[in-house]
Amino acid sequence: MIKALLISTLLIHAAPADTVELLPATVSVLKEQMSIEYIPSPVSVVRAAELSQTGISRPQGLSSRIPGLYIPDYGASLTATIYLRGMGSRMDNPVMGLYVDGIPILDKNAYVFDWEDVVRVTMLHGPQGTLYGRNSMGGVLTLRTLSPSDRTRPALNLEYGTAGHLRISASAIIGSNALSITFRHLNGFFQNTYKNEPCDPYNGAALRWKWEGAVKSVRLQNTLSATASREGGFAYGKWDNGQQKRVSYNDEGSYGRISLIDGLHAQFRRDAIVADASASIQVLSDQMKMDQDFTPVSVFTLQQRQRSMAGTVEVRISRNAAEKVWIPQTGIFAMYKRNRITAPVNFKRAGIEELILSHANAHIPPDIGHLAIPDEEIPVNSNFLIGTWNTALFHESVFVLGKWQFTAGLRLDYEGAMMDYDCLASLHYQFIPTMSSEKSFSVPYAGVKRHDHLVLLPKLSALYRAGSFVSLYATASKGYRSGGFNTQIFSDILQNMTMNALMRDLGVYLDRPVVSVTAGNTEYDPEQAWNFETGARIRKGAFSAELSAYAIVLRDQQLTVFPPGLSTGRMMTNAGRSRSLGAEVQLDWMPGNFRSHLSWSWCDARFVSYHDGNSDYSGNPVPYIPKHTLYVSAGYSLPLGSCRLEIDAFLRGTGPVSWNEANTLEDPFRARIDARAALVFPQWEIYLRGENLTDSNGHVFYFKSIGNEFFANEKPRAFLAGISIKF
């Protein structure tokens, strides 16, 4: 303590006079005016100790721990598919906002990263659109990372385990700076039997530097985060007549990412006024290579490269909350994101035969002739420049009247987007027997699409402080998920256009020509949700509870449909409506050296209206949404002289989950058990952790590609041993 004070004193004196000083508190990552105890929505908090005990180091680890949250661990770091309260989809915009140190992460591709220095995770459930805006329709997840004011000692962590898992991380606070660095390696859990090698290796490093200080009466915090990773993934096994096959595909499946985020916060406080300003720059460069057919046959591949740059600015002015009846907060927000995407789809020999020639020649009588394409590969190049901009004006007033607290808020949110597309398909063809030699042929497709939307996001809530330990609340709020463009469907559009143009070039016209959507069909509007919720919060001694029940009405739901014509993919469109009814429970009981937690969620999410172009699924449960999530943990710390023995066990379950809209494929409720034993000394600890001890191999993801069905399975049993040292 004396040492820390001495260091901070030295730093204060070392700083230029009257410019920079070390402050004892960090900038809040939440925007709410009230204390977390009185937020009129369910709140989940996971602290650093629990993150360390459970080994949660990526967002997928929060599945079930946060009731109703399901982020299946499959694919690669790119595929952060988030399902929450019956909402979510695997493509495009997320239903949950992610804030790291108060900065909104704009790109869903950057949602999944290693969390070594995260000291607190806070989840606000339900639409938080009034204060957090776009994509916070299901809730907001905020992470607070290590800060200089945390005053922790330098730490080094080493962990080794199954599948070549190796993690090395270190953190240190040096004056006004907090530094952390992480490296993780994994050989991989799943074997690609075609290549006879693991398909999901991982190598990644992350660096974070946070600085806190003050200039006169303005508190400042700057956080610079950089990550670089290269991994395999896409451990998808074919589902063949009810049998799960092993992973077997021939083309490369990999994902590489470099991201850089710098966020600056400034906070100015006077007696009655608090002004918060934040700005960020976000750069992301990634590349995904995918065998799109996931079979040993060379059908087609995708290489998607993104170069994204984004910036955000927010200014909030609020009244100092202490002892006031009316606590208003007004803010403005603006963001711009520019994303350059190149996504060439390569049709390989088998794909040319199966997906192009077989369809074309099926309509041409053999006695007339047949189409031949001699190319080994047909590249369908798709280049996009997508700009997205958003501006918002918001206000929220909190009124505290005795035991009652009322909140009224409104956000005026304007979002626009532009897509400049430039696509080209090139091939050689020959019609046999009429053509004596092959002919070069290409189809360009270029243009610009723009759209914009104005959304009003109101919120009304009432909270009653029923006693020292109990709060009751009811909230009605609206959230939205941004609209966008289906870039994924352009290879289908080009494929169909090429076939039609080629036939026209030949002078052959099919009675049932290939029908294709156009770029105009690739736009989709925002999805909007009204959430009606009531809940109770209880805090008494070592016991705490969060109980809530909600009803959500979802309009303009972003759903995937089959485009008309011969398509290999599906496209997002505002195809339907759904509703979710649910309940969430969180219980904590931590008497003495014992600790326990329970999270449970029930969600009945059903389509009110949904026709995917082929079938009507109205009334059916929404797929990929677990009806229940359950998480139970129990632990005990046994004092042993100068150290203690910590034993913890965790049960995590989800299900039943339906995998398709027709509900013909379903996984029952499945649970896995993790456990940890640690010997903890004042300056170091060693631990052994077991993950998925029951070796549950339940499904975590399902999809169809060119008529084949695939499942991804849960990662198998793993053991890890580690040591943490504090210097």
Place this chain on the structure above:
Amino acid sequence: MKTKFLSAAFAAALLLTACGKATPEQPVVPEESAYTGTVTVIYEGAPFDNENISVDFTPAEDGASASITIHQIRFVPQMPVTIDVTIPGITLLGTAEKILLSCARVVPLAMGGEYPRYTVTDLSGEIAGDELVFSLKFGDYPTSFAGRRQGL
């Protein structure tokens, strides 16, 4: 009303030109044009009509020969596709009233190249005013076309 006025003016201009020259009647000069009409294929002894078929008439630079492209023709009712067929090397003979078309035998072009299966024989026809008529045999299929110039 405007169309009638233009037609009258055009007719008057033609009349003045003809009177001014006072020379023997010149043969009709072939010019590139498109026609719409009906292609009738005799299939198994019965006529099979392809209606609203577009036909391009494209004379060569010397005006002595031409090609005819029949768009989206179906030779037999069961054909699941329609195709474009081009008949090259048609001999033209201009008279004062019409252009006579003839071709004894030629391999048509379709689907990117020569299509000998439907070799054209015995083609004869004429362009008189705004009308194009011709008959021929596509392989074993007697075929005829009668149509009017497009855009009238």
